[in-house]
Amino acid sequence: MRIPKRTIAQRFHVRLVGSLLILIGLLIVSNKFLRLDFNALIQNFDQFLALLKDMMHPDWKSAPFVVQPMMETIQMALIGTTVGTLLAIPAAVIAARNVITNKWITGAVRIVFNIVRTLPDLLLAALFVAIAGIGPYAGVLTLTIFSFGMITKLFYECIETIDNGPLEAILTTGGKRSAMVVFAVLPQVYSRFVSYILYTFEINVRASTVLGYLGAGGIGQQLQTSLSEFRYDQTAVIILAILVVVLAIDGVSNFARERLQ
Amino acid sequence: MDSTQYKLSKNNHLKRRWFWALLIVLVYGWGIFGINFSKVQSSAGAVTRAVLMGIVQPDWHYVYQGNGEDLVSVMLQTLAIAFVGTIISAFISIPFAFWAAKRRQRHFSVVSTSGRVILAVVRTFPEIVLAIMFIKAVGPGAFAGVLALGVHSVGMLGKLFAESIEAIDIGPSESIASVGGNAVNGLMFATLPQVLPAFASYSLYRFEISVRSATILGMVGAGGVGTPLLFAIQTRSWSRVGIILIGIIITVTIIDYLSGWLRKQLG
Numbered sequence: 001m002r003i004p005k006r007t008i009a010q011r012f013h014v015r016l017v018g019s020l021l022i023l024i025g026l027l028i029v030s031n032k033f034l035r036l037d038f039n040a041l042i043q044n045f046d047q048f049l050a051l052l053k054d055m056m057h058p059d060w061k062s063a064p065f066v067v068q069p070m071m072e073t074i075q076m077a078l079i080g081t082t083v084g085t086l087l088a089i090p091a092a093v094i095a096a097r098n099v100i101t102n103k104w105i106t107g108a109v110r111i112v113f114n115i116v117r118t119l120p121d122l123l124l125a126a127l128f129v130a131i132a133g134i135g136p137y138a139g140v141l142t143l144t145i146f147s148f149g150m151i152t153k154l155f156y157e158c159i160e161t162i163d164n165g166p167l168e169a170i171l172t173t174g175g176k177r178s179a180m181v182v183f184a185v186l187p188q189v190y191s192r193f194v195s196y197i198l199y200t201f202e203i204n205v206r207a208s209t210v211l212g213y214l215g216a217g218g219i220g221q222q223l224q225t226s227l228s229e230f231r232y233d234q235t236a237v238i239i240l241a242i243l244v245v246v247l248a249i250d251g252v253s254n255f256a257r258e259r260l261q
Numbered sequence: 262m263d264s265t266q267y268k269l270s271k272n273n274h275l276k277r278r279w280f281w282a283l284l285i286v287l288v289y290g291w292g293i294f295g296i297n298f299s300k301v302q303s304s305a306g307a308v309t310r311a312v313l314m315g316i317v318q319p320d321w322h323y324v325y326q327g328n329g330e331d332l333v334s335v336m337l338q339t340l341a342i343a344f345v346g347t348i349i350s351a352f353i354s355i356p357f358a359f360w361a362a363k364r365r366q367r368h369f370s371v372v373s374t375s376g377r378v379i380l381a382v383v384r385t386f387p388e389i390v391l392a393i394m395f396i397k398a399v400g401p402g403a404f405a406g407v408l409a410l411g412v413h414s415v416g417m418l419g420k421l422f423a424e425s426i427e428a429i430d431i432g433p434s435e436s437i438a439s440v441g442g443n444a445v446n447g448l449m450f451a452t453l454p455q456v457l458p459a460f461a462s463y464s465l466y467r468f469e470i471s472v473r474s475a476t477i478l479g480m481v482g483a484g485g486v487g488t489p490l491l492f493a494i495q496t497r498s499w500s501r502v503g504i505i506l507i508g509i510i511i512t513v514t515i516i517d518y519l520s521g522w523l524r525k526q527l528g
Contacts, residue, residue, distance in 0.1 A: 019461075027348065030341035033334070034403040034484070041399050041408075048398035071295060078292040118513035119506075122389070122477035123490065127502075130494050131309050133302035140296075210387045214480065214491075227393055239390065246385045 054232035055239075062234045066222065066241045073218035074245065076136050076211070077204040080143025085197050088148050092155030093181055098164055110156075116149035121207040125216040136217030143208055147200045154196045155189070162188040191260050198253045205249050209242045315499030316506060323504050332486075332508045339485035340512070342403050342478065343471035346410025351464045353415045358422030376423070384416030388474055392483040403484030410471050410478070418467050425459035426452075462527045465520045472516050476509050 009015070093099055095109045124145055128138040166184035175183075212220025219238060226234040324332045361376030392409035399405050434451035442450070479487020486505060493501035 023348070026344060030345050033338040033341040034345060034407060036345070036404050036407065037399070040404070044398045044400075048394065051394055051397050072297065075292045075296040078288070079296065082289075082292075114514065115510050118473070118510045118517075120473040120477045122480055123487075123509070126480060126491055126494050127312065130497075131305050131312065133299070133305070135299045136296055137298055137301050206385070210389055213389060223387070223390065227390070235390070239386065242387065243382060243385050247381065 051232055055236040057233055058236040058240060059231070059233035060237065062237050063241075066219065066238055069212070069219040069222050070241055070245055072136055073208045073212075073220075074205060074249070076139040076218050077143060077201060077208045080140050080208070081147050081197065081201045081204050083140070083144045084147030084200070085151055087144070088151035088155055089193075091148070092152045092159060093185065095152065095156040096159035096185075098160055098162070098167065099177075099181065099185060113149060113152045116145060117153065119145075119149070121146050121211065122214060125211045125214045129215045134215040134217075139208060139211045139216035139218055142211055142216055143204050146207060147204055150200050150203065151196060154200075155193065158189050158192050158196070159185060195257045195260050198257055202246075202250050202253050206246055209246070311497070311499045312502065315501070315503030317503070318500055319504035319507055320498070320500040321504065323501060324508075330489075332489075332504060335479075335486045335489055336508050336512050338403055339475045339479075339487075340472060340516070342406045342410065342483075342485050343468060343475040346407045346475070347414060347464055347468045347471050349407070349411030350414035350418055350467070351460065353411065354418035354422050355460070357415060357419035358426055361419060361423040362426040363423075373423075377420075380416050380419045380423075382416075383413065384420070386413065386416070388413045389478065389481050389483075392478050392481050396482055401482035401484075406475060406478040406483035406485055409483060410474060413474075414467050414471060417470075418463060421463040421467075422456070422460055425456050425463070429455045458527050462524045465524050465527075469513075469517055469520050472513055476513075 091109065091113070095106050095113065097103070097106050100106050121142060124142040125138060128141040132138045132141060162185065166188070167180050170180045170184050171177075208218050208220075210220045210223070212218040212222070213224045215221070219242065223235065223238050226232070226238060357376060357380060361373055361380055363370065363373045388409055391413055392405055395405040395408040399408065429452065433455070434447040437447045437451050475485045475487075476490075477487050479485040479489070480491045482488065486509060490502065490505045490509075493499075493505060
């Protein structure tokens, strides 16, 4: 019997050891920018525990005041997802390489989408609060742009996987490009689109719970107030409400997505 | 199918459609009319123009000043927060993943379900609340951000790790057991070699997300580029906002490309 030979690189795990060394090097460099102080963590840990203890005793009397902002949060997510989707459908069609064959157009459009996608939710919220003022408007605008960035990518990638036969059939029989999109592209992607929209809605509900922290409407406002007043017992109620709502919406949305398939 | 039966099923189909249409109308009615829209402030147009002008004419002096407060330094600090946070969470996630992974041939087990629930709760717990909690413990600054990301990412990484553990081939670990290897041997030579590339790939993916998160953690005082950004927005220095936005866009794009390339190398 022959024992399989290993190369020197395999024998001494060069790749593994090399990557570990790089990681350790990066950690040391990172610490230069962070100046991690573990002493502070150990010394103040009792404060952290006191905070946790406060949170362990939720102030149930504040629960009724959570309902209305929570509704607003879901409404913001709903409108934001819908408007974002309506904007994203035509945009995704333009970015799909099998619909628009001009590489320059798809490339340019995709660069714009990529830029939109790099911006995190709270950053957009901060900008839109400055633009539209404090309130749910800023939240809806934030979620519109946020979901637009997410949905366009999901959509154009989905459109590119469809069967090109029907598209060509319409074009060769003299149909217009608009007819091709309506009768050949959209029917093929419809059910997956709905699934993606639901998925985006889930993410938007999660995002919209914190947007209010910067003044963009919804439950985040209450979160901010309770934290700045050191009422951690109320914070606990809000967080529990967020947990319940997010998990419930995830559950419903997952169920609907499974039914769609 | 005779015609009455056909009619009946068609009828049911129609009823179902009406039901869904009505439900959607109701939900949207509630969504649109329930929300309490106040007026958009009158300066909205002017501010939007100012923000766009700020992006077109950014404050280039802020990029590098050599005092540790410039864009390059805070951007590097942001990356460092995301990096260290991801490393910490990757290590914490490994035991949680083994806890939450479903055992073979069993649909329900208390152990894995409890692990899953904990991970779902951690995933849902808002990141910025965690950051504020850690600010109480270690004071405002990058350390709080690192801890917040380190804990929050466990929710997602633990889930992804658990799924990759469930997907492994049990052949190698069975053959090790059958030639007399113990559990540690099985872990070292069968399980870990199979899951480590997936773990590394998912950690890189999470790093991409954490970089985005780290840019906003500063808005609650947990270090990184968020603090100067929020300050610039509040003081309405739009050319400063513009340069910071450009910095974030460029950094996130580069990190996404690098990480995507590395993940391809991992297979």
